[in-house]
Each structure stands twice: as structure tokens, then as C-alpha cells.
Amino acid sequence: MKNSQSNGKTHITVSHLEMAYGDFVVMRDLNFTVEHGEVLVIMGGSGCGKSTLLRHLIGLKEPAKGDILYDGQSFVQSSLEEQKKKLRAFGVLYQGGALWSSMTLSENIALPLEEYTKLTPSEIREVIAYKLALVGLAGFEEFYPSEISGGMRKRAGLARAMALDPEILFFDEPSAGLDPISSSRLDDLILQLRDSLGSTVVVVTHELQSIFAIADKAVFLDVEKRTLTALGNPNDMLRDPPNDNVRRFLTRDSGTD
Amino acid sequence: MDSQAQKTIFKVERKGDKLLLHLSGVWKLGCGIPDIDAIESSTDGKATVKGITFETSKISGWDSGLMTFLIKVLNYCQANGLDFDQASLPDNLDRLLKLSQAVPEKEGLGGHEGRGNLFHRAGIASIHHFGEFKASVSFVGECFLSALGLLRGRRPFRWRDFFLVMQEVGVDALPIVSLISFLVGLIISFLGAVVLLRFGAEVYVSYLIGYGMLREMGALMTGIIMAGRTGAAFAAQIGSMKVSEEIDALRTMGISPIDFIVLPRMLALFLMMPLLAIYADIVGIFSGMLISKSLLDIAYPIFLNGMLEAVALPDFFLGVIKGVVFGVIVAISGCLKGMRCGNSADSVGLAATSAVVTGITCIIIANAVIDWIAAVYGI
Ligand SMILES: Nc1ncnc2c1ncn2[C@@H]1O[C@H](COP(=O)(O)OP(=O)(O)OP(=O)(O)O)[C@@H](O)[C@H]1O
Ligand SMILES: [Mg+2]
Numbered sequence: 001m002k003n004s005q006s007n008g009k010t011h012i013t014v015s016h017l018e019m020a021y022g023d024f025v026v027m028r029d030l031n032f033t034v035e036h037g038e039v040l041v042i043m044g045g046s047g048c049g050k051s052t053l054l055r056h057l058i059g060l061k062e063p064a065k066g067d068i069l070y071d072g073q074s075f076v077q078s079s080l081e082e083q084k085k086k087l088r089a090f091g092v093l094y095q096g097g098a099l100w101s102s103m104t105l106s107e108n109i110a111l112p113l114e115e116y117t118k119l120t121p122s123e124i125r126e127v128i129a130y131k132l133a134l135v136g137l138a139g140f141e142e143f144y145p146s147e148i149s150g151g152m153r154k155r156a157g158l159a160r161a162m163a164l165d166p167e168i169l170f171f172d173e174p175s176a177g178l179d180p181i182s183s184s185r186l187d188d189l190i191l192q193l194r195d196s197l198g199s200t201v202v203v204v205t206h207e208l209q210s211i212f213a214i215a216d217k218a219v220f221l222d223v224e225k226r227t228l229t230a231l232g233n234p235n236d237m238l239r240d241p242p243n244d245n246v247r248r249f250l251t252r253d254s255g256t257d
Numbered sequence: 258m259d260s261q262a263q264k265t266i267f268k269v270e271r272k273g274d275k276l277l278l279h280l281s282g283v284w285k286l287g288c289g290i291p292d293i294d295a296i297e298s299s300t301d302g303k304a305t306v307k308g309i310t311f312e313t314s315k316i317s318g319w320d321s322g323l324m325t326f327l328i329k330v331l332n333y334c335q336a337n338g339l340d341f342d343q344a345s346l347p348d349n350l351d352r353l354l355k356l357s358q359a360v361p362e363k364e365g366l367g368g369h370e371g372r373g374n375l376f377h378r379a380g381i382a383s384i385h386h387f388g389e390f391k392a393s394v395s396f397v398g399e400c401f402l403s404a405l406g407l408l409r410g411r412r413p414f415r416w417r418d419f420f421l422v423m424q425e426v427g428v429d430a431l432p433i434v435s436l437i438s439f440l441v442g443l444i445i446s447f448l449g450a451v452v453l454l455r456f457g458a459e460v461y462v463s464y465l466i467g468y469g470m471l472r473e474m475g476a477l478m479t480g481i482i483m484a485g486r487t488g489a490a491f492a493a494q495i496g497s498m499k500v501s502e503e504i505d506a507l508r509t510m511g512i513s514p515i516d517f518i519v520l521p522r523m524l525a526l527f528l529m530m531p532l533l534a535i536y537a538d539i540v541g542i543f544s545g546m547l548i549s550k551s552l553l554d555i556a557y558p559i560f561l562n563g564m565l566e567a568v569a570l571p572d573f574f575l576g577v578i579k580g581v582v583f584g585v586i587v588a589i590s591g592c593l594k595g596m597r598c599g600n601s602a603d604s605v606g607l608a609a610t611s612a613v614v615t616g617i618t619c620i621i622i623a624n625a626v627i628d629w630i631a632a633v634y635g636i
Contacts, residue, residue: 058509087511098502112510115413160506254359 010072011036011168011200012057017066019052025064026052030228032219039194039201039214041234043249044221050204051095053221054172057202058092059083070168088116091166095173097153099145105132105156106141112163131159134189136182151178158186162193169193171203175210187213208250212238220246264288265322269295274307275342276300278330281315284323293329300337308340313347324353331358389597396593400523403515407524415521422525426487430533433486437478438470438537442544445469450552459553460563466545467564471572475538476530477624480583483530484616488591491522492612495595496605504596514596523588530584531577538576571636579627583620590616 012034019026026049034040042050055061057068059075068075070086078086099108109128113119119127132138135155137148145153154177161169171190175183187210193199205211211218211234218237220230222245230237230246241247248254266282276299300306309330316323327350334341343351373381407414449462495518498504507514542564549555594612598604 055505060505060508084511087509090509092506092509094502094506096501098506100503100506101498101501111512115510115512 009036010034011038011070012040012202013067013069013072014057015067015069017053017056017068018064019049019056019061020064021052025226027221028065028227030066030219030221032217032228032231034200034202034217036200037194037198038216039190039203041211041215041218042202042204042221043206043211043218043234045223045249046206048221048223050221051172054170054202054204058090058170059087088164089167091161091164091169093154093157093161093169093171093174095176097145097150097157099153099157099160101145104142104144105137105148105159108145108156109160109163112160116164127163131162132156134162135159136185151182154178155182155186158189165197166199168200168202171201171205173204173206175205175207183207183210184213190214208252211250220249265291267291267295269299271299271306272310274305275340276306276309277312278309279312279315280323281317283317284319284326286320286322286325288322290322290325290329293326293333296330296333300339306339308342309334310342310345312345313350319350323350324357327354328357392597393593396596397589399515400519400589400592403513403520404523406516407520413516415517418518419521419525422522423529425490426483426526427529427532430483430486431536433482434479434533434537435540437482438475438540439544441474441478441537442466442470442541443548445474445541446545446548446552450548454553460555460559461567462545462549462553462555463560463563464567466542466549467568468572470538470541470545471568471576473576473624473628475541476534476576476579476583477620479530479533479537479580480587480620480624481617483526483533483584483587484590484620485613487526488587488612488616489609491588491591492594492598492608493605495592496598496608499595499598500600500602500605519588519592519596522592523585526584526588527581528584530587531580534576534580534583538573575627575631575636579624582623582627586619586623587616590619 010033014030014032017030018028019030030053032040042053044050052061056063063076067077075083075086099105100111103111106125106128109131110124113124113127117124128141129138132140135158137152137155137159140148140152140156145156148156154174158171158174161171169190174186174190178186190201190203191214194201201214203210203214215234217232218230218234219228220237221227222229222243224245230242232242234250237246238250241250264282265284265288266280268279270277270279276296278296296309327346331341331354333339343354346354445466446462449465450459453459453462453465495504498518504514504518507517546557546560549560550557591612594608594615598608
């Protein structure tokens with residue numbers, strides 16, 4: 001049932017990706033694919049390189065080796081203009097929200113709409129109100145990011161990421177800093193977006209509940225082995241753990257007793 | 258409390274092929290952490306020692322001080338192939354120690370700079386500086402491409418930011434520019450009074466002030482003020498946007514941070530700096546006029562006539578051109594340092610400092626170059 005939306009076409013392909021900061025190799029030889037309309041969860045211990053992988057996927061960092069393809073076309077090797085065109089189809093939620101602090105929430109959401117659509121100002125205002133309502137922030141249009149809480153900033157960041165109804169949504173720890181109710185609402189929202197718009201979703205998260213609730217597919221990055229050690233549906237992984245680190249991650253086993 | 262109870266005590270005892278460490282007293286951070294020399298000296302060269310056990314029943318209080326000591330002993334044991342008898346520790350200590358060992362240390366870290374010998378460090382520093390230089394050049398190139406794009410009407414422009422920055426670097430800077438140029442005019446006329454009076458040529462103080470303010474000091478002082486005021490502000494603003502991933506957010510939205518952030522600032526300074534320089538000229542000449550009157554008793558009309566005879570329009574335009582150049586320098590150095598800022602709060606501070614230093618250095622170099630060109634062409 002989960003895979004109902006995936007129409008079997010490969011959307012993102014990561015092949016032999018090696019990520020490094022200078023000489024320090026964070027992860028090597030990553031290989032996985034994501035289908036259209038699939039929800040991919042990137043999981044792994046803190047500091048293993050999940051945010052770094054996300055930065056590679058959205059073109060903020062160049063791979064040390066390997067390639068990333070969108071719909072079969074290399075993202076890494078395409079020209080700056082082509083990359084820009086692809087970026088328009090991305091929506092990104094950063095770990096800290098990353099709202100533009102000199103603009104109000106409505107201006108934050110309006111910016112991509114003004115850049116890339118021909119909507120009139122009043123139409124834009126309606127879209128903004130709708131997007132803010134989706135994340136439970138109706139009425140906060142004229143607030144500055146510094147005037148709202150961390151969790152609210154994150155939700156506003158989500159509203160901005162969704163502004164253009166992107167083909168792919170990237171989330172870096174969307175539920176960190178959210179209360180349990182907002183967090184589960186967010187899971188629902190992610191699934192809703194996938195079902196209604198057919199968006200592909202890539203989520204970095206530690207939350208086991210979220211992982212089991214939303215993921216069609218999960219990749220597990222292992223700090224010790226410096227590569228991907230498990231790929232597949234998390235429920236299957238839990239039933240039949242491919243290795244001990246994955247089992248311990250999915251069962252919250254700290255291994256000290 | 259008596260001093261005995263506050264002491265950290267440990268004794269080493271040989272027991273078969275093991276060392277028994279008697280730990281007693283208070284093991285707290287405030288009491289200091291003992292060296293493990295005693296253990297080293299009783300194991301060194303004696304291959305018969307196979308391990309270390311502990312006797313801890315007389316410890317009357319402990320905190321991280323004890324843990325730090327135990328980890329030191331544990332590392333020593335691992336390095337020398339000794340057996341560390343964790344079971345002889347009380348339960349809670351044992352558990353803390355296990356926790357601290359649960360995640361292996363990060364390996365394969367590229368060594369941090371500063372290690373190695375002088376040549377190694379010099380090499381790393383030059384590579385780093387060369388990288389910075391390349392980044393600066395490509396940044397300046399991008400800025401000009403972006404400005405060209407704007408001229409051709411290809412790029413969207415943030416008018417709102419532009420006007421905001423205009424106000425910030427224009428009207429808001431007037432008080433400080435007034436004060437400094439007033440004082441600079443005063444300094445030049447004091448200088449003129451002292452030097453020229455000796456030759457009986459005090460009438461020419463007007464020449465000195467007019468020439469000095471218009472050609473040099475007006476633009477130079479505004480440039481330096483703006484580097485300290487606006488350059489630093491740009492670097493700090495953009496740097497903190499970098500830290501909170503706001504710049505990344507622009508990029509992934511397909512919006513060039515150069516078009517969006519740098520261009521409005523550059524253009525605002527480009528327009529405002531010459532105006533500020535002209536304003537500084539006027540204030541400086543005015544203050545020179547006041548001082549000449551009170552110090553040298555030169556009447557205003559004589560001062561003005563003398564000055565207008567000496568200085569000409571090219572002198573004025575030289576100052577204006579300097580203003581434009583300095584404005585671009587301040588904007589570019591501020592924005593560049595902001596964009597090259599690291600990912601932490603202290604790198605924002607560093608970025609601001611380095612923006613000011615770079616800005617002022619470049620302004621003074623540019624000033625010398627422009628003066629030289631002017632001298633060659635006889636302007
Ligand atoms: N700018 C940087 N320069 C050098 N090393 C970095 C940099 N950013 C991250 N790293 C290193 O890369 C590794 C992965 O970092 P990353 O931020 O991707 O972790 P993460 O999996 O997102 O962790 P978390 O779950 O805590 O957010 C870490 O070991 C970190 O030390
Ligand atoms: Mg992260």
C-alpha cells in the first residue's frame with residue numbers, strides 16, 4: 001500500500017558517491033536509488049554524515065568521487081544553468097529552518113513565488129496564508145523569524161520549502177525540536193504531500209516512530225564502516241536486521257548493558 | 258574540613274603479576290588529577306606485570322576527576338598491553354567507564370593545521386592563502402558579472418534592500434562623517450598654521466586645505482570610516498546568514514546570493530560614497546575656514562578666493578572618483594569576508610575584523626595607485 005504512489009520510475013540515483021571534507025572521508029561508495037513518489041529516510045548515528053549526504057544531493061557540496069543523477073541525468077556534471085533549473089523543482093528544509101532573518105514569514109514564502117511564478121501580489125498572499133495554515137502557523141504572516149520559537153521556525157521553513165509544490169522535498173531532521181503532536185502531524189503532512197502531489201521525499205531523521213511511519217525505503221549510514229550498510233524498508237530491516245548496528249539503531253540498544 | 262579529608266590519595270602495591278592501586282580520599286576536579294608516573298615507574302621494564310586492579314572502598318567522594326584518572330590509566334594499559342581489571346571497580350564507575358568507551362574515537366581525521374615542522378606549516382599556509390586569493394578573485398569576477406547582468410536587465414534586483422542600505426550608508430553615516438571631517442579640516446589648518454607661518458605664507462593655508470580635502474582627505478577619511486562602519490556590518494550580517502544556512506537556502510532556491518545580497522550593497526555604496534566624500538570635503542573646508550579665521554586671522558572671502566584660485570575642477574573630480582573606488586572596495590571586502598565566513602559564531606567576529614583590515618589596506622593601496630596615476634598624467 002505504501003508503494004502505491006511509486007510508478008516505478010527512478011528519480012534519484014546515487015552511484016559510487018564518496019563524500020569528504022578535505023582529506024577526511026565521511027562516507028565512501030554509497031549506492032542507492034529513489035523512485036518517483038517514494039519516501040526515502042536517511043538514518044544513522046549522530047555525526048555519521050546524514051546532513052552531508054543531503055548537501056550533496058541538493059548540490060551544495062561537490063562529491064569527492066561518484067555521481068548523482070536526477071531522472072537519469074547527471075546533476076554533478078550538468079552546467080550551472082541546468083543545475084539552477086533543477087533546483088527550482090527542489091524544496092529544502094534545513095536543520096535550523098534557515099529562514100531569511102531580515103524578512104517576515106510571508107516575505108520568506110513570497111520570495112520563491114515572486115521569483116518563479118507570475119502570480120499577482122494578492123494571489124501570492126492567498127498562497128502564503130494557505131501554506132502557513134498547512135503547518136499550523138496561520139496568522140503569523142507578519143512575524144519575523146526572531147519573534148517565533150525554534151519549532152515554529154522549522155515549520156515556517158517547511159512552508160517555504162513547499163511554496164512551489166516541489167517535485168522533491170528534502171528534510172533535515174524535520175521533527176527535531178517539535179512536540180510529539182506537531183511531529184506526528186508533520187509525518188501526516190509528508191505522506192499527504194507525497195500522495196497528493198506525487199512528490200519524492202528525502203528525509204533525514206533519528207525518530208524511530210517517524211521512520212516506521214513514513215519510510216518506503218531507508219538507507220543506514222554506518223559511522224564505523226564509513227559506508228551504507230543497509231538499504232530497504234525499515235520494517236523489513238527490523239524483522240530481519242542485515243547487521244548488528246542496524247538492529248541496535250532500530251531497537252534503541254546502546255550496547256552498554 | 259581538615260586538609261587530610263580533602264586529599265587525593267593513591268598508592269601502588271605489587272601483588273603477584275598485578276599492580277593493586279589503592280585509591281582513597283577525595284577524588285574531585287578541585288583537588289587536581291594525579292599523574293600516573295608511579296604506575297609507569299613500577300611497570301617499566303618489568304615484563305612480569307600483567308595487569309592493574311583497583312581497591313576503591315576508601316574513596317570518600319568523587320566526580321569527573323576520578324573518571325579522568327581512570328581513563329588515563331585505561332589508555333596506558335591499552336597502549337602497553339596490560340590487563341585493566343574493570344570488574345574491580347564499583348558498579349557505577351564501571352558503567353560510566355563503559356559509556357565513555359562505547360563509541361570509538363573518530364579516526365582518519367586529516368591532521369589539523371599547526372602540526373608538523375616549519376616547512377610543512379609554511380606550505381600549508383601558502384596553499385591556504387593561495388586558495389583564499391583565488392576565491393577573492395573569482396568573487397570579484399562574479400560581482401562584476403552580476404553587475405553587468407543587472408545593466409543588461411537580465412537579473413532581478415532587490416530594490417528594497419538597496420534603499421535600506423542606501424539609508425544605512427548614507428543618512429545614518431552623516432553624523433560620524435561630519436565629526437571626523439570637521440576634525441580633519443581642523444588638523445590640516447593647524448598644520449598649515451604652524452608650517453606656513455614660519456615662511457610668512459599663511460595666506461596659502463586655504464590652498465593647503467582645499468587641495469588636501471578635495472584630493473586626499475575627504476575621500477580617504479570617508480573610505481576608512483565606511484570600512485569600519487559598513488564593511489564590518491556587511492561581513493557580520495552575511496556571515497551570520499551563512500552560519501544559519503540562509504545563504505544555502507538562497508542557493509538551493511536557485512537564487513544567486515551575489516545578485517540577491519551583494520549587488521544591492523555594492524550599488525548602494527557605489528552611489529553613496531562619492532556623495533559622502535563631497536559632503537566631507539565641504540565640512541572639512543568649512544572647518545578649515547573657521548580655524549584660519551580664528552588662528553591666522555584670514556577673512557572668509559580671502560580664504561575662499563585663495564582656495565578657488567588654487568584648486569580646480571579636476572581636483573574635485575579626483576576626490577569623487579576615489580570615493581567611487583573606495584565604495585566598491587568597502588562593499589566587496591565586506592561581502593567577500595562575509596561569504597567566506599566559517600560555520601560558527603566566532604568566525605563571524607573574525608570575518609568582521611578581517612573585512613575592516615582588508616578594506617582599509619585596499620583603500621590605502623588604491624589611494625596611492627590613483628595618486629600615482631594622477632601625478633603621471635599631471636592631474
Ligand atoms: N564543515 C565541515 N568541515 C569538516 N568536517 C565537517 C564539516 N561538517 C561536518 N563535518 C564532519 O562530517 C561528519 C558528518 O557531519 P554531518 O553534519 O553530516 O553529520 P550528521 O549525520 O548530520 O549528524 P547529526 O545527526 O548530528 O546532525 C562529522 O563527523 C563532522 O565532523
Ligand atoms: Mg545533521
